[in-house]
Amino acid sequence: MTLEHAASGRLTEFMETNELNWDAVYAHEAPRIYNYFRFRLGRDSDVEELTARTFERAWRSRSRYRRDLAGFATWLFKIAQNIGTDHLRARREHLPLDAALEVTTEGTPERDAEQRSNLARLALLCAALPERERELIALKYGAVINNRAIAELTGLSESNVGTILHRVVQTLRDQW
């Protein structure tokens, strides 16, 4: 199953006489890319810029895109993953492990929830997770991609994706 199939069978809606309907692709994928970056960064700033950069890069080379090589969404998310990684690496903005642990130990969850948005809190907790697990959370809950498609994007097996996500969500719940 490709990412297109994972997206509720929307691929057929994108097709017009054997050509991709780019407007439909944009309308469907833009919110998913946007939310992928929100989850990846854990905030709203920079998200629009990274989303725009992803689409501009994809649009520049879309005439060379071959549907038989990869689903468009797979290709698009590969570009997004790369842009996100470069951005995070350039900004070196991951919180150190200590900061995330501090969140889990200081005060009560209720008080923290009052002080920060749930997304920001999630980002702080995720900062203590390995890079791969943060990426899985963003793909699963930000982009709403199923495990099989995530496996395709990350090179992990589908069962491995499921196992890791289950464990990560359990960890987040314990630390919330």
Add this chain to the structure above:
Amino acid sequence: MKNEPDDDFLQRLRAEPSRKFLSTLKANLDRQTISQAKARRTLFRTAILAALIGGSAVAVAFVVLRGSPAARTFVRMVDIGPAQSAASKIAAERSGGGAPKSIVSPAQGGVPPASVVSGVAAAPPDASAERSRAAFVVAGPTAIILNAQDLARRSSGSNKAAEFNLTSSTEALAMFCHAYRDTAGSASTADIAGASRRILPAELETCKSNGVTHVAELHSGYEAVVLARSRLYGAPKLSARDIYLALAAEVPDPNRPQILIKNPYHTWNAVDGALLEEKIEVLGPPLSSATAAAFRQTLMVAGCATFPWLAALEQTDPKRYEKVCRTLRNDGVYRDKFERLREHLETYPNSIALLDFREVAARPDTFAAASVDGIEPGIDSIVAETYAGSRAMFMYVNTERAHSIFAMLYFVDVYRRSLADSSSITVTTLVAPQRQASARAILAPLPEMKF
């Protein structure tokens, strides 16, 4: 409503992008599409115009040359080889000579035994007869031999005047100095030797003691290969050690470094924690190609040499060194693929291609070449020999023989002229030494080495 992470809670953290953002971005993308279409139309018109001008020029040149006596003279002049009496005499002397064996494992797609790949063996039915007619012998590593064969074929329409033997540099120089015997004890000699290093003083002494006293050295350029990915994803930054650990068939066990194990690495961050957790996938030409051979001889060897005990094997156990340092893994991490390479690289950011330097240099809008140990591949770093993916190439000519065999002298002249014009070098792993040799120097009499 629960307020702790589960599937529903996490998905409720999603938000819709603002309509203003979506519409602005869409308008920008539409504008980008229109400007791309305009650029394509301009490119198409330019290509049509260039084709018309080029076609006309070819047609005029054809008409002029066809009726020109000079053209007919030229064709006769380059038809060298069998007609030369000296060549026949020398060939008769050679008929009992054995052929050297390649040191590169055929199992790795390396060079097969020399007799199989020699120029005269290209026509199997009468291979022995062809060999007996060869006027001179060229021996050396892949890039030198492939380029020499092609030059001979293009300059004379045939490469039958010469016998081409694929060997290692050391074997080629031993043949050149009349000091080579194969495992059966048969002697093989070469009139021209290609090498990826300069001849050693001791080898020159051997030449002298065996009567080879007129030797000229030609700097044949540089062999250079690169790892590259799509320009979309920027240039990878790798070390030679990363490359070796990612692609060698056997690598030192991380827990017991003195023991070799089957390569266990499948992601770049397993090779080097500073790299991304991306699947290792390297696409390249067949292992028998000049590019793959150059890759094994340069980047793989450079990475292998970062393990001192493996580097020491070159002296203590050359066969094991060859196997350990120059054998690519065959578990699918390195794959032959050149169809739709550009599209594949654009689709998969983790995919890396092994390419000739000249190919990448000619398409900077398509490929981003990896720097190795902080050095980017480029003419300057190649000529300075600081880029690990390149090495200088040399050719040694027995000038006494060249002056007595017209076909050989003519071949050497064509070869030297090719060095002044990189476009005439078709083996793309070779980079002509333009910065080193002027056309004037190349056309001067062959400078002989002092003994």
